[in-house]
Ligand SMILES: Nc1ncnc2c1ncn2[C@@H]1O[C@H](COP(=O)(O)OP(=O)(O)O)[C@@H](O)[C@H]1O
């Protein structure tokens with residue numbers, strides 16, 4: 001990465017404003033998945049060891065510029081305290097006199113967590129006044145919030161123009177791993193794209209066709225491609241106005257010599273429910289009243305073979321409606337193949353794919369699970385991430 005990192009600056013005795021992505025799932029005021037908090041620990045612990053006063057800032061959810069009680073960061077501060085084995089002070093605001101007073105009390109190595117930065121309308125608008133107010137709290141800015149790096153907000157972008165601005169270790173690792181995957185990939189290089197956000201992901205496919213040897217399509221996304229081949233897809237997910245684009249991608253794949261893999265069979269159901277009647281059919285035999293909710297057994301085998309022969313695989317988006325056990329087998333099979341592919345570097349991106357890998361207890365078998373869904377996709381599309389661009393060059 002051509003950006004400075006925490007290693008390139010002296011932080012001893014300095015107040016460090018460190019933007020993290022603590023946008024974690026919560027239920028009834030309890031953090032239900034602390035992956036993103038744990039992912040930021042190396043940077044936080046490094047700053048503590050170096051004698052910095054660590055001021056952490058994050059968003060949680062989308063409160064739209066207002067205080068939403070359930071989106072306060074108190075539970076996050078508690079979880080972080082447990083993980084660090086040290087009390088983390090939490091302020092009820094993210095800037096202003098009370099916050100300044102709390103910071104003035106800090107000793108070297110102390111950690112303080114500001115309130116949800118999205119409680120202020122200026123955050124998402126990247127308001128220069130708010131960016132300045134954040135900057136006034138500190139001497140140095142560190143961005144370790146890879147998951148929010150595709151957002152040009154006051155705490156991810158604006159503030160970087162007022163202070164020495166460097167990347168944290170998580171940011172560095174994400175950019176390095178994803179960058180390596182795209183710039184100098186080990187081959188065969190395979191991308192697996194699934195999930196349901198057809199509109200968001202179709203752009204990624206076009207870009208990936210310039211880079212990969214194999215492109216595997218699954219999940220709800222696949223049916224627009226099946227339709228493009230002229231087959232009946234029943235009530236399966238369809239993005240009607242993307243059919244022509246899907247056709248053009250299949251042609252582009254042929255021109256470029258990219259192996260384009262689509263499901264050859266599917267698990268279809270007569271209802272979108274775990275208890276629906278279901279059966280396995282060939283992909284050109286989907287009954288008109290049924291919908292495809294998972295890839296079938298032949299497809300699972302085909303995809304497994306491709307994965308095992310690959311040296312690098314990036315995976316974004318589940319193969320089926322894995323939240324329902326009846327349609328989880330396809331996603332599980334792909335996750336298992338990735339876990340079994342010992343000589344293959346595996347990168348998982350996207351909230352649901354990461355959750356699926358966790359659900360099947362295979363997370364520790366993957367080489368890299370990205371903390372950013374939208375961010376990793378935008379990065380893989382070749383877009384510049386504003387949160388990274390704003391940091392100081394090496
Ligand atoms: N065949 C399908 N039909 C409908 N929804 C599907 C299908 N396959 C997967 N999905 C849904 O796609 C969702 C995840 O899609 P998406 O948000 O694009 O993935 P990610 O979060 O990994 O980027 C899951 O909730 C899953 O149930």
Ligand SMILES: O=C(OP(=O)(O)O)[C@H](O)COP(=O)(O)O
Pocket residue numbers: 021023061062147148151350351371372373374375
């Ligand atoms: O959870 C996040 O994005 P993701 O679901 O795409 O991984 C990030 O914290 C960014 O949140 P946002 O999409 O509300 O800006």
